[in-house]
Amino acid sequence: MSTENNVRIKAENVHFYYGDKMAIKDMSMNFYDEKVTAFIGPSGCGKSTFIRMLNKMNDLVPHTRAEGSIHFDGENILEKGVDVVKIRRKVGMVFQKPNPFPKTIFQNISYGLEVNGEKNKKVIAQAVEESLVRAALWNEVKDRLHDNALRLSGGQQQRLCIARCLAVAPDVILFDEPCASLDPISTNKIEELILDLKKNYTIVIVTHNMQQAARVSDYTAFMYLGELIEFNSTDKMFTVPREKKTEEYLSGKFG
Amino acid sequence: MKNKIIQALGFSLITLSVIITLIFLVGIIYLIISKGISVISWEFLTSVPRKGMTAGGVAPAIVGTFYLTVGAVLFALPLGLACAVYLNEYSPKGFIVNIIRMSINNLAGVPSVVFGLFGLAVFVKFLGFGVSILSGSLTLGILILPAIISASQEALMAVPQSIREASLALGATQWQTIRKAVIPAAIPGIMTGVILSIGRAAGETAPILFTAATFYKRGYPTSIFSEVMALPYHIYALMTEGTKPDLQTPIAYGCALILLVIVLLVSAVAIILRNKYRSAYVH
């Protein structure tokens, strides 16, 4: 692990509103290359809202408004008129509930390549295989690539969604409670996968599960009522939290 | 004891009503099949009427119904699907969309003869298409348009939001998402609506009475501006304008059977498709 960390995304004084209601209040923090940053906090604290700002998914929700700046790849992505499609290609996302398309396994992965203009069948086939291998799913599905993806188990579906995301070759991957609907064995596989993937990507994960944050992340951000209470390296956060609120949350006093 | 007697009586009434219903409805179908089947032959299906509509086949009517139905779907499907996509994917949600949805629902219940009046005033007279396949197809197309819009809209609405998010998160544009993720997932539902509309368009008579149909037509239509014979209208004409009932009633039975087979087959396919699609989603 290098000691010198490269900042990949820099958020400064970010506010976010649903209508008049403020959901995120004055958040500033950095996301580092080849590191896993975890968000913890009670439900409704704004952690999902915040990471959905990083790939502009909140644009889909009407009557919302953002302030502040999030610098990524040389531009402030909160500014009006940024190319959201380009940002989403670079910042991939894995959702809470596995959401494969009702298509074949192969088509699920080739989808992202096709919408990004890749037409060469060989390139696509190769990328499909590579992504599935990286997502540790290849051995389980290589003989039935043309089966409907909805026939896979929940854990397999989630790894398929990860593979689908990898195929587009993003720089950053956002995981929004990726194990929320999975059994412990599948969860374990996804966690191993995240640890493996961080060698090449900037990873952000929202989780309900503090142990999961402790197991997979390098940095942890604790949010409460739309505010960033504490942001620190995971080791420090879990051993010597600075804030009283953090300590209370970690010790299960609320949440 | 008294309660038991009332219950038995009530349940017998209910059972009786279902039996009467089935006798009527299945009876109609049975009647038409049993009387129509003896008329159906290869010649009946493929040749033109002869001897002043008292002999020969009904091929021009089959062909006419085919043209009218295909024309109606060709017109209504793109328009209806586009309307549904707009309402469900592009337009801002809220009051206006609700108003539009309500008016479409209401138009679905407008009597078909009123659509015929519209077709007469607009396509036949105002646009000068005359009594023709074109006028009839457009009229039937507008008749089935509300059904196609609402079926498509329902199908699009049933596509989970997570599918759209997944696609957009992969860097697809909105149009790519609609075309490659949302519509394919909605296809079975849309198809169900379209197929049911085909059945409806094929069986409707009133809208084509004064926009497309004719009783006496020698041979097949030559262009979209030709008048056509159509199966449902042919039945009507044989029964009301026919001069030799003993010869023409069997022909009408034959036509009714063909029409019934088309419509029942079409709706059975739609219902099977829909049930299959429902279970596929629950998986």
Added chain:
Amino acid sequence: MYNLKERLIKILFTVLAFASLFFLLGIVFVLFKESLPIVFELNIFKFLTGTHWYPTHEPAEFGILPLMMASLWVTVGAMFVCIPLGIGTALYVNELASLRQKQFLKPVIEILSGIPSIVYGFFGMLIMAPLIQQIFNIPTGLNALTASIVLGIMAIPTVASISEDALSFVPKSFKEASYALGANRWQTLIKVIIPAAASGISTSIILGMSRVVGETMTVLMVSGGAAVMPRSFFDPVRPMTSTIAAEMGEAAVGSIHYHSLFAIGLILFLVTLVFNAFAEMISRKYRIKLGLDR
């Protein structure tokens, strides 16, 4: 909206969507426009209340009351057939049918609702009319009674399938609560399930009525076609729909006759619009009601 193509596609869809709306609203516009001349040519009050419809006589008379009365009679008559049979069928499917019967009956009812009206008219003319004529020993079987019966049969699937939907939406807990209080199945059905589904059932009746009022081919073939005030169900009648269908072919474009047929169409349109709006209102309330009950 970050590039031109996306924007153009959105515009295209907007245009197509409004084109279909344009066509649909065009119906309303055309009906009004083509009916309007009768306001200047005829006395509206006389048009609506006149009892003589002689559009081609000299001098012509345009009173549509007999046509409206015919529609009313035939519709009411049809309700006597389709309400008991339709709701009875729905109750059977929902309450008494075994699973296998249900799996058979539900799609069959749905498929039957797709039978074209011309087929019902055909059946009415060939089977029902002679039957009625014989049973009641009357001069013609083509009359209001036959039309009512055939229309009623036609509307059974509509009433049955919508009612059945409504019944199946009634939460199981209602039923269980009633059984737990010692009510038997019949009492539960009458006192709990039917009231809970009442608005859905009324919706089905209204939509059935709407279908019957607007039905054209069946009445054209079996109602007998006499444009006089109906005095008994054995009289031949001429409802509004069949008047349009029968006479539009002969009416000269632009004549008073032509415009009055459009006016009849407009009235039909408004009547069904009211029915449908009513049905929509009830079913909306009903959804809210059940939602709160949960």
